[in-house]
Amino acid sequence: MNFVTRLIRSEIIFYSLLSLPALWPLYPFFTGNYTVLADPTKYLLHHFGFWACLLLVTVLSFTPLKVLFPKLFFLTALNSQRRAVGVASFVYACIHLGFQFLHESGWPTLVHDLRKPFILIGVLAFLILTLLAATSFNAAVRWLGARTWKSMHRFAYLAAFLVAIHQALGRKIFPKQVIWIFLPLLILEIVRLIYRYKKKTVSAVVLS
Amino acid sequence: MNLRFNKDWQLSESLVTPEKEYRSRTRRDFIKTLGFGAAGALLLPNQSSAATEGFPSKLNPNYSGKELKVTPFNYVTSYNNFYEFGMDKGDPVTNSNQGWKTDPWTVEIRGLARNTGKFDVNALVRKVGGIEQRVYRHRCVEAWSMVIPWDGFQLSKLIALAEPTADAKYITFTSFEDSKNAVGQQDSNFGWPYIEGLRLDEAQNELAFMATGVFGKPLPNQNGAPLRLVTPWKYGFKGAKSIVLIEFTQEAPLNTWQRIRSDEYGFYANVNPKVDHPRWSQGSERVIGGGVFNGRQSTLMFNGYERQVASLYKGMDLKRYY
Secondary structure, three states, X not given: OHHHHHHHHOHHHHHHHHHHHHHHHHHHXXXXXXXXXXXXXXXXXXXXXXXXXXXXXXXXXXXXXXXXXXXXXXXHHHHXXXXXXXXXXXXXXXXXXXXXXXXXXXXXXHHHHHHOHHXXXXXXXXXXXXXXXXXXXXXXXXXXXXXXXXXXXXXXXXXXXXXXXXHHHOOOOOOXXXXXXXXXXXXXXXXXHHHHHHHHXXXXXXXX | OOOOHHHHOOOOHHHOOOHHHHHOOOHHXXXXXXXXXXXXXXXXXXXXXXXXXXXXXXXXXXXXXXXXXXXXXHHHOOOOOOHHHOOOOOHHHHHOOOOOOOOOOEEEEEEOEOOOEEEXXXXXXXXXXXXXXXXEEEEOOOOEEEEEEEEEEXXXXXXXXXXXXXXXXXXXXXXXXXXXXXXXXXXHHHOXXXXXXXXXXXXXXXXXXXXXXXXXXXXXXXXXXXXXXXXXXXXXXXXXXXXXXXXXXXXXXXXHHHHHOOOOOOOOOEOOOOXXXXXXXXXXXXEOOOOOOOOEEEOOHHHHOHHHHHHHXXXXXXXXXX
């Protein structure tokens, strides 16, 4: 139990875990997977976008999980690593955008494509993540004040919502992965809200 | 306009991937190269025994070009869309070779024509006078491109054989339906079978081609064995694969992608760098096999076949008829 907590809290191990998804796209390049090698930029673009999205959903699920299961020891440890996961999501989003740049061969197309909802929504989500990453330092929390900082970082939910739409628009046919990525988070958040509402009414009854 | 027509159609045998370059790559050829010869061929599953009639084919020098750099065989045969076998580019090569048989294969010709009926695909190839090889550009609507040496016959030969009546204005191609072997067809939301169509005058254009092979061999299953449509001036999805029915009609068919997403895909689907896809620009394309850093080139009007096909669309608003 302490061991798991220590593992999660160990920065080296946790950061290594977070960087693994950046390493394994190298694998098909060694094994000669022709489907990947045919259009490597697209493969890398999708891979990093997928992980940026997955890490964003992961970090957003930490708090509701902790509210629902306050006694689970490793959730406390995970919550202490929220910043690392959030920043990792931003870093993957940066790489995703970088590959979009390569994929479209430069700024003119990228700017031209801003008129397309699919691209615009993705860029908006990226801008939110940039703002949150830029204010992820302790100094930023002090500077903004904890209350302002907290309400500002609730924009992460908006970012997740935009990412879900971005992903849903990404294919010709609705991609089912959007459901299995975002539905669990949605359920968690709804349960968390119900839980909080009940707690409030209970304490209100007790107080009266 | 970046078109160099005088160079486009000059003879150059060197364009086609040298035989030995792709010979050593498939398992079948690997065994042959090892010296097993005929015995080796017998040991193999009938994976590429699709429509064997007419091979080996000869390159038609009128449909080739010096600047066309052929995409390596491995990319052509392991990166493509064939939704009958899955949503991802690597799905067809895996899922279409799990026991799905493309030999024997019957194609039905039906509708407003004098000579209708059912034909064995090899017999059909004999009837139209055999096959030839043509090197065509291939431009997917998803903004990637290849250069592919197809083997097959000009579609107009098949049309001449069928003798459509004066009422026939369109030609419809219907792909196979076999949800037992084609895992993608188990998703019924798609609305199978896959349907594509051409205006009859488009179909009679010299470029419209029925492929039975690629790289001088019968089509591998994943590329639409044993018979597929190739219209190089149109986006790739117009090229219906594994065709079982060719029908002459008076009305334009509702092609599959137009039915599913009419905001993104129309009937004509002509390659046009000036008409964007709702989600990306069509002004340029990624060359398959170009690597991470230098894989992009400008897209040409009608995919570089303006001289041959532009007259078909004279006076049409190509923004509206995308």
